[in-house]
Amino acid sequence: MKLNPSPLGEAPEKPGSLILERFVPYRLSVLSNTVSRAIARIYAQRFDLTIPEWRVMAQLGRHRRLTASDIIGLTAMDKVRVSRAVARLVGSRRVEARSDTADRRRQVLMLTTAGRRIYREIVPLALERETRLLEALDPKERKVLDRMLAKLQGQASALAPAADGGAGVPD
Amino acid sequence: MKLNPSPLGEAPEKPGSLILERFVPYRLSVLSNTVSRAIARIYAQRFDLTIPEWRVMAQLGRHRRLTASDIIGLTAMDKVRVSRAVARLVGSRRVEARSDTADRRRQVLMLTTAGRRIYREIVPLALERETRLLEALDPKERKVLDRMLAKLQGQASALAPAADGGAGVPD
DNA sequence: TGGATTTAGTTTCATCTGAAACTAATATCT
DNA sequence: AGATATTAGTTTCAGATGAAACTAAATCCA
Numbered sequence: 549m550k551l552n553p554s555p556l557g558e559a560p561e562k563p564g565s566l567i568l569e570r571f572v573p574y575r576l577s578v579l580s581n582t583v584s585r586a587i588a589r590i591y592a593q594r595f596d597l598t599i600p601e602w603r604v605m606a607q608l609g610r611h612r613r614l615t616a617s618d619i620i621g622l623t624a625m626d627k628v629r630v631s632r633a634v635a636r637l638v639g640s641r642r643v644e645a646r647s648d649t650a651d652r653r654r655q656v657l658m659l660t661t662a663g664r665r666i667y668r669e670i671v672p673l674a675l676e677r678e679t680r681l682l683e684a685l686d687p688k689e690r691k692v693l694d695r696m697l698a699k700l701q702g703q704a705s706a707l708a709p710a711a712d713g714g715a716g717v718p719d
Numbered sequence: 720m721k722l723n724p725s726p727l728g729e730a731p732e733k734p735g736s737l738i739l740e741r742f743v744p745y746r747l748s749v750l751s752n753t754v755s756r757a758i759a760r761i762y763a764q765r766f767d768l769t770i771p772e773w774r775v776m777a778q779l780g781r782h783r784r785l786t787a788s789d790i791i792g793l794t795a796m797d798k799v800r801v802s803r804a805v806a807r808l809v810g811s812r813r814v815e816a817r818s819d820t821a822d823r824r825r826q827v828l829m830l831t832t833a834g835r836r837i838y839r840e841i842v843p844l845a846l847e848r849e850t851r852l853l854e855a856l857d858p859k860e861r862k863v864l865d866r867m868l869a870k871l872q873g874q875a876s877a878l879a880p881a882a883d884g885g886a887g888v889p890d
Numbered sequence: 891t892g893g894a895t896t897t898a899g900t901t902t903c904a905t906c907t908g909a910a911a912c913t914a915a916t917a918t919c920t
Numbered sequence: 921a922g923a924t925a926t927t928a929g930t931t932t933c934a935g936a937t938g939a940a941a942c943t944a945a946a947t948c949c950a
Contacts, residue, residue, distance in 0.1 A: 566842045568777045568794065572849050573754045575868045577770075578795045580751035582875040583744045598906085599748075606739045616929065623739065624749045628908060631929055653915045653928040671737045677878070678743050684874035685867060692863050696856060697746045703855035704753040707848070769936085787899065799938060802899055824898040824945045 587677055595666055596640070600625055600633035602670065608643065608659045609667040615654045642666060758848055766837055767811070771796060771804035773841070779814065779830045780838040786825045813837060 568574050584599065591597040597605070603623045607614060614622075616630050623630070634657060637643035642663035648654040659667060682690055739745050755770065762768040768776070774794045778785060785793075787801050794801070805828060808814035813834035819825040830838060853861055 564843065564846070565781075566777060566845055567781065568774060571777075571845065572853065572864070572868070573758050573845075574774070575872070576747070576751045577755050579868060579872050579875060580747045581795075582872065582879050584748050586875060586879045587744050600906095603739060603745070606737060606742075610736075610738065617927085624752075626908065627929065628931090629906095631931090632906090635930085651916070651928085655929085672735065674737055674742065674744075675735070680878055681743065681871065681874055684870040689863065689867055689870075692860065693743070693867055696860055696864055696867075697743070697750060699855040699860075700852065701746070701750050701753065703852055704750060704757060707851055708753050708757045771936095788897085797938065798899065799901090800936090802901090803936090806900085822898085822946070826899085 583681060587674065590673055590677070591670065595670065597666075597670075598633065598636075600629045601637055604630065604633045604637060604657075605642065605659065605663060605667050605670075608657060609664070609671070613656050613658050615648070615656060617654075619657070637663070754852060758845065761844055761848070762841065766841065768837075768841075769804065769807075771800045772808055775801065775804045775808060775828075776813065776830065776834060776838050776841075779828060780835070780842070784827050784829050786819070786827060788825075790828075808834070 588599050591599065591602050603625060604619055607619050607622050611618070611622075616627065616634055619625070619630050619634075620627055625633075634643060634645065638645050641660055643657055644660050644663075645655040645657050648656050682693075685693060759770050762770065762773050774796060775790055778790050778793050782789070782793075787798065787805055790796070790801050790805075791798055796804075805814060805816065809816050812831055814828055815831050815834075816826040816828050819827050853864075856864060
């Protein structure tokens with residue numbers, strides 16, 4: 549492994565040349581994968597949960613009753629993923645789906661008792677992982693990170709072509 | 720879209736509760752996906768390249784001649800991905816693979832003339848995307864981001880269980 | 891030397907993904 | 921009301937993915 553000095557602000561080797569190891573989109577991807585993988589392992593091993601399932605549970609843990617559409621809006625997942633995650637969670641009796649009498653296309657989702665128990669078990673594990681990750685930073689850096697994540701997400705969504713909700717083209 | 724104030728450093732709603740939208744691993748994942756997607760679109764549409772293929776080309780663009788193992792070491796991709804990316808690149812005549820006479824398990828890879836032409840075409844596009852993404856930050860923030868990415872990657876690798884080679888434990 | 895181990899890279903297999911097509915129900919328009 | 925358009929959610933299909941098994945070549949070691 550060789551060190552890779554010369555950060556973003558510094559002069560790159562040659563302007564107009566590309567060094568993957570310093571390319572921010574690449575680094576973000578590698579970091580995000582490493583982190584996700586570490587976390588997914590907990591969910592999968594101990595609870596037989598995928599990340600999309602966990603995201604659904606996390607939202608239901610906070611909001612009590614939501615439709616699939618609500619969850620799509622809240623989690624940046626597409627409807628296929630949500631649909632599948634919900635199906636599995638219903639299958640494993642962690643989520644209950646009641647079809648809404650007012651609008652029978654919709655289903656109102658809630659954690660079951662078992663689901664809630666698992667949710668309460670996972671939350672501290674997840675928070676602990678996050679804490680350990682952020683231990684690498686000092687408190688000031690953590691605040692900066694927070695702000696930067698927000699800014700970058702905004703910029704990235706702006707660059708992204710028409711994908712999810714976003715500001716996209718209205719029709 | 721609703722605003723999501725109350726950053727990392729701030730008091731969370733309730734200590735011990737988890738708000739996905741503020742959970743750093745989640746935010747990293749969403750951000751990385753948004754960015755990757757925006758970039759992948761360029762590669763795919765204009766050049767019929769996947770991200771793994773682009774990463775291979777990027778390394779060959781810089782290092783001229785590499786084996787698949789070298790690329791694995793350089794890109795945080797596993798050997799399956801590299802193998803497949805290389806196979807496709809050879810198929811599309813963008814990379815040439817010469818089996819190494821000294822060690823016939825190995826193949827030395829290099830960009831073909833066509834590969835190099837495409838590489839030179841992509842580099843400025845990729846850099847331009849990165850620049851636009853980072854426009855959201857001021858120069859100071861960019862430097863901080865660079866440092867943080869490095870720190871977080873280090874920490875994440877440490878947390879990650881035995882996965883890839885990585886910097887792992889030096890032994 | 892020759893068997894056991896390691897290394898380089900490929901293939902298999904069982905999932906995961908998402909775009910697009912689809913179904914069912916509601917809302918809108920005339 | 922009845923046709924048309926939207927919305928909620930599911931299914932299909934064609935890849936992408938990675939762990940594990942596999943092949944082939946090189947290295948180790950007794």
